[in-house]
Structures are given as structure tokens and as C-alpha cells.
Amino acid sequence: MTLEKAARAVRENAYAPYSRYKVGAAIRTVSGKVFSGCNVENAAYPEGTCAEAGAIAAMVAAGEIEIAEVFVIADAHMPVPPCGGCRQKIAEFAKGDVPVVMATVAGRRSETTVADLLPGAFGREHMDGD
Numbered sequence: 001m002t003l004e005k006a007a008r009a010v011r012e013n014a015y016a017p018y019s020r021y022k023v024g025a026a027i028r029t030v031s032g033k034v035f036s037g038c039n040v041e042n043a044a045y046p047e048g049t050c051a052e053a054g055a056i057a058a059m060v061a062a063g064e065i066e067i068a069e070v071f072v073i074a075d076a077h078m079p080v081p082p083c084g085g086c087r088q089k090i091a092e093f094a095k096g097d098v099p100v101v102m103a104t105v106a107g108r109r110s111e112t113t114v115a116d117l118l119p120g121a122f123g124r125e126h127m128d129g130d
């Protein structure tokens with residue numbers, strides 16, 4: 001399955017009654033497997049989770065931790081960029097040159113990389129003792 005197809009399909013299941021902004025995300029890992037997730041909102045707004053977080057949780061639950069490509073889609077005028085928190089979540093499992101494709105349901109897309117989305121990212125290497 002292509003990442004776009006997976007992201008489009010999972011977006012249909014997004015639970016977004018408050019924002020009405022349904023998002024789908026799909027990840028391909030280095031092993032070639034695809035994991036997807038959608039946003040899940042909550043009446044207690046801060047408890048909602050992003051599509052990217054759902055896809056990452058599915059990936060880790062399946063025993064995979066190395067992302068090769070990310071695809072995010074929403075029904076909007078502009079391609080949907082991952083929020084700041086999701087940039088950090090993606091960076092935990094992806095090298096800087098990993099492509100992130102952002103798309104709209106209507107077919108607009110733009111592409112960037114993990115490093116461009118989160119320059120100077122805090123990572124595990126900063127926690128090493130000196």
C-alpha cells in the first residue's frame with residue numbers, strides 16, 4: 001500500500017468533532033512496513049492526540065522504531081505541517097534526511113525533511129554524560 005493511500009484511508013476514521021479538521025498520517029519504516037494513525041480529539045481538549053502520534057504508537061507497538069518516510073494529509077487549502085510536538089515525536093525515530101510529505105485531500109503537496117522541520121532538535125545524544 002502506498003503511504004498516501006494509507007493516510008487517506010485512516011483519515012476517514014479521524015475523530016475530530018471539535019476542530020472538524022480530520023488528519024491522517026502514515027509512516028513507512030526501514031523494514032518496508034506501513035503504519036497509520038488519525039487524530040483523536042477529546043471533550044477535554046488538551047487530551048486530544050495528533051495523527052502522527054497515533055501512527056508512531058502503532059509503529060512502536062509493532063516493534064519497529066526506525067522511520068524511513070512520513071506522509072500527512074488533511075482536507076485544507078494548504079498541506080498540513082506536523083505540529084511542534086509531533087516534529088519532536090517524529091525526530092525521535094527518524095534521521096534528519098527522512099522525507100516528510102504534507103498533502104491536501106484535493107491533491108496539493110509539499111515535501112520537506114525531518115531536519116528542516118526541527119532544526120537543532122533535542123535528542124538522546126544531548127543526554128550523554130561528558
Ligand code: THU
Nearest residue numbers: 019021023039050051081082083
Ligand atoms: N493535527 C494533527 O493530527 N496533526 C497535525 O499535524 C496538525 C494538527 C490535529 C490535532 C487536532 O485534532 C486538529 O488537527 C486541529 O488542530
